[in-house]
Amino acid sequence: MTSNLEILVQDIKTFVREELYPLEPILLQQGYYAVEAAVYEKRERVKARGWWAPSIPRHYGGLGLNLPDFARVSEVLGLSFLGHLTFNCQAPDIGNMELLMEVASDEQKERYLMPLIRGEIRSCFSMTEPEHAGSNPLYMSATAVKDGDDYVINGHKWFTSSQEGTAFAIVMAITNPDAPKLHQRASQIIVPTDTPGFRRLRNIKIMGEAGEGYFTDAEIVYENVRVPQANLLGREGEGFALAQMRLGPGRVHHCMRWIGICERAFDLMCQRAASRELSPGKLLAEKQTIQHWIAESRAEINAARFLVMDVAHKIESGGAHAARVDISLIKFYVAGVLDRLMDRAVQVHGALGITDDTMLAFAYRRERAARIYDGPDEVHKSAVARHILKEYGVNVSI
Amino acid sequence: MTSNLEILVQDIKTFVREELYPLEPILLQQGYYAVEAAVYEKRERVKARGWWAPSIPRHYGGLGLNLPDFARVSEVLGLSFLGHLTFNCQAPDIGNMELLMEVASDEQKERYLMPLIRGEIRSCFSMTEPEHAGSNPLYMSATAVKDGDDYVINGHKWFTSSQEGTAFAIVMAITNPDAPKLHQRASQIIVPTDTPGFRRLRNIKIMGEAGEGYFTDAEIVYENVRVPQANLLGREGEGFALAQMRLGPGRVHHCMRWIGICERAFDLMCQRAASRELSPGKLLAEKQTIQHWIAESRAEINAARFLVMDVAHKIESGGAHAARVDISLIKFYVAGVLDRLMDRAVQVHGALGITDDTMLAFAYRRERAARIYDGPDEVHKSAVARHILKEYGVNVSI
Amino acid sequence: MTSNLEILVQDIKTFVREELYPLEPILLQQGYYAVEAAVYEKRERVKARGWWAPSIPRHYGGLGLNLPDFARVSEVLGLSFLGHLTFNCQAPDIGNMELLMEVASDEQKERYLMPLIRGEIRSCFSMTEPEHAGSNPLYMSATAVKDGDDYVINGHKWFTSSQEGTAFAIVMAITNPDAPKLHQRASQIIVPTDTPGFRRLRNIKIMGEAGEGYFTDAEIVYENVRVPQANLLGREGEGFALAQMRLGPGRVHHCMRWIGICERAFDLMCQRAASRELSPGKLLAEKQTIQHWIAESRAEINAARFLVMDVAHKIESGGAHAARVDISLIKFYVAGVLDRLMDRAVQVHGALGITDDTMLAFAYRRERAARIYDGPDEVHKSAVARHILKEYGVNVSI
């Protein structure tokens, strides 16, 4: 790490700790809307510091970090659940920005990309369907049928994350049902959320909370939603190719964010062990089990970071395709580390650990999804093995 | 199992599935008060069937099951989070009833026990303090000082479960601060919840939900709460002895309830595996990992049930003290099985698993407490080892 | 357990500890032949005590215990690696005896069964082939072709356990290659080991030792081995059916033997923890990790015993077929417990644990096979799941 980057990372870490940690209790106890104004005020400070949209190229108005450098920043942003949002590099907007920079028309960029980058609007990505296994995205029912100059979209989606408050969705729908290959049937289309027929059924209640605003996951029906064909992203039938494209850097972002969560949990775990008395003068930290959890956690977090940073460098130098096996590998490995860290940190906190008085319970229940979304770990493990076994001359089904 | 018991268990299981499962989505999506009336209506059916208060002796108005038989019933009640409540054998009321039957004066029985048994009121148990490790109950700050004919109680408690809606609390407080032994300093005292100075600060938000009514955990301050000395349970200084007394059968109840949850999760997991298609015609159940989770879960649940039923029989024949090591053993063993079951069942359900559209997410996050309350697993494991190592001639600290 | 059985089990346990434990260092350091004479001398004492061949019916000359009672005895015999051999209920002879009692002709019984029961000879079972996965016994190459009054057997077998020193083998070979169903193609045939063409290539070196005598696993070629057709067991094509028949009670024997090994390891682990000083006056037993291993081991062994004894009772009352799913279940569950026990006991012993100065290293490396033989755990888990999933209406491949 060059020293400039090191300074940047430390400065951002300090900012997250000093400016964002104090907002967390409000988020945890009162919900997103109770902190939204404060977050937007912090966003101005971020802009003033020159840190805005750290992964976006400078000519688009961002800080212009390359993937490995942004990965390091993503980790320290991940220390708080408000980090990425405050720096305008939160999922799913960051993925949408990356996609739009790559394939959007000039008009699409002007209308959708630039307001996103400037932080004026938020967006969402509408792909997963309740009727089909998310682990197999090729298996999809939503359709977009041409009618005059428009597409007419019908479908049922859920886990359209952060939809509440967004200006537009990017929707995956089947446009070419007769294409010979399954992965050439779908397209990605921009749908403003105020389009007639776009209807949110609910914010799904997940692990006890339906959430608010950015912290929601919507179930949506698209009923004869009509948008101009000009809202198509890239070419017809490219939907899966575009979806794949966003996954590589996206997994690095996620994994580094998870590592940030791990570091936060690790810090809380150590603080707790070092301060909680089991009896007068007898610290929790004296317990060998606690000591072992601390040591194992340290090893696992360090290992996870090395693996992810290696992938970041590989993508930076060779592209996402060349690193795709390693991308699958870090998905399940880091999700596993995250899972164990949350569990240990909760246990070390005892009854406090299951309350929303710390960020741990939020992380424990919310990030349980890490082993599921973007493909469950089981699928990624088989994908990695499938690739390895090809070198041994066999082509296994998974 | 005698065949009469087998019929009873099957009948109750059918009742739980047919009458209580349909209430669960309302509980999960709308909260306790949305189902409370329905639960109380079901309670009348339970009474009509002769199943009311299954663990309470007949002369008090219950069904009079002994511990092993009630354990079997507790398992099938545990299939639904509304089971025990509907049958009036829910914690903490069941523990309070058992305690009051054992030590209450005639007046205390008339005023507090009988309305509990009849289901007219609910109660709570106020012991854990946020400032002290729950794993060491001897380490407590709340005090009850004699003043005239009264006790004046001051203290700060949390995790006073199900307090909202209760008529009285049983409070642990130090009455004899100078007693030579730590475990002779505290007493248990009945405190009506409408006594001046009894103040609920909040229902603690736990894993995303503060909950309502029965499904709450209160943080309470006792500020100069004055109750008659006649509200003392048993003798002064007996607080810990009484607390111990409730733990033996209580752990059996809990463990069998957990096994019920495990069976429910197991059933949902198998249903999901047998119906979810990964691609047209390709079932999730074909995956070896899913198969192995099913097999391992079956083995672990069966093992857990054998262990707990063995303890139930031991307590029934020899008393809780003789079985105390086994009671610790089932605490951590069954909590571990529960933890693994919930995790597997969630994972098998994918995105659905983390939503509140099934009971799994509720169980996953709510029962995370199982490894913590009534003493964290780590303490119970050391307690078991300490006992075993005595047979090898050493007296270890834990 | 009836009190007579309890007395028997305790007496046999005392015998194993007092008479067989002292032979173990000789076995471990000098090999089987160094203790063989002593073992045969102990066998006479066993006969004198009336304990000989405990699972064999009285009219054949055994003690006549039913399966659950023998299971209890098998556990205490399992405390020593010499237990079953000394009592003449060691695998594979016990399985061969059970088979011969069931299906042998009078002449076969006279010639092969009775000397086995009397302990005059030993036998082996020759089924697994190196070229084929042991997990799929239907997939076999050895053949037995009729020629005149004889069968002429050709094949290549390995893991023919305990072959060195045996009088005869029971060989599985394809006799009906054209039978419509795979499982109707093989037969079991008695082959005296001095028959021309029966050739042991080697005692396989397993985890460091080729072993001697009873403690060997042979690789064998059958080259035109000619035996009378009268040596056929049961009917032609019944080979797999007979193999299945021996597995049910056999797994109970094995599992209880494993539990005996676990109890031995547990005892050694506790002894070590209670005596080893990390520094003057500071016992290993004070370490929380050690305490937790002890507690977890106690829970797991108890759970394993309950599961196995339940299967023993099921087989006794309903036959092996009715219990076949539970038989698969205990196979993998108890093998897992055994694996963890051995690992913990070795670790607690430190450097001593990996030496052959205790029985632990022998158990650690030798019983690693437990997760593999009689079908690897992975196969049994899928078999259990397959059965469970049938109740959910699906028929999965495994």
Next chain:
Amino acid sequence: MTSNLEILVQDIKTFVREELYPLEPILLQQGYYAVEAAVYEKRERVKARGWWAPSIPRHYGGLGLNLPDFARVSEVLGLSFLGHLTFNCQAPDIGNMELLMEVASDEQKERYLMPLIRGEIRSCFSMTEPEHAGSNPLYMSATAVKDGDDYVINGHKWFTSSQEGTAFAIVMAITNPDAPKLHQRASQIIVPTDTPGFRRLRNIKIMGEAGEGYFTDAEIVYENVRVPQANLLGREGEGFALAQMRLGPGRVHHCMRWIGICERAFDLMCQRAASRELSPGKLLAEKQTIQHWIAESRAEINAARFLVMDVAHKIESGGAHAARVDISLIKFYVAGVLDRLMDRAVQVHGALGITDDTMLAFAYRRERAARIYDGPDEVHKSAVARHILKEYGVNVSI
């Protein structure tokens, strides 16, 4: 990795595979002396290639690799159990060479170090005592008492690795029993193994094998062993300081050797999965469990390598003391990875896995020691936690 190093590593890997793999079956089936001559012949080829003693500085006659570069070489040497021995960088000689280079007198170097470097002799290190826990090296009984110009050494040691065939031992013994600090009481002294009173009681039988030559672990008594005081290494009382000094780079060597073993096991596991048929045409590699083991193993090995290489760089740039916490961390982390890899690879091989027909069983049983020697994992975990917790202001006992 610079490209020169990459070429070197690949060349050595090719050498190990082509020249040493073929010797392994002889080692495994016939023992060390059956391959010793071949190994010494291969050593000449290694010298001819310029690879001899890769970690030893050029002016002493080695290849002069720095620690990170040698770490990479150590991994590929670790692919075979004969790798390090053939390249003259095997433990314990490499540790003795490093020590002697650092502290030996000119005469000691001439007499002991140079023949070691030239590969003319082997040496051993005699520290662990059966009576004391190896996890606490300060707790030692052997003594070296001055008498005239000599030391007279008495003591009882075991796990003096590779002693058979050595020319000298470096012995740890108490020379200053009254030193105020425990760690200032012992010294390291060179003892030629032909000195009167140096007596090997036995090569300890470990996991089934006493071994031969290099592959042995001796139990030794020192009975009035008299050596000149000139054989003292460094200064009196420095024994523990010198022992610590060897541990840092030594752990890196070991860990990279373990990673080599892991890669070998991984390769065998994949080969097996890709070739073993469960039934005609149905490969083991199709099984999801096998796929997951492959993927998890790949992730864990990669993670382990990153962690160890990071430590190698830290030691190279900042010295072993600065990296001591990370050195503890890799000890337990990589030992854990090794343990899991061996277990999975054995299981994938089924019955073959437990035989000595592959190197897996040797690795499985022999490297079980990895979690024990140089301090059991439990001690290292607590040491790491102790250091971390200091940053949180507490000083815990371990």
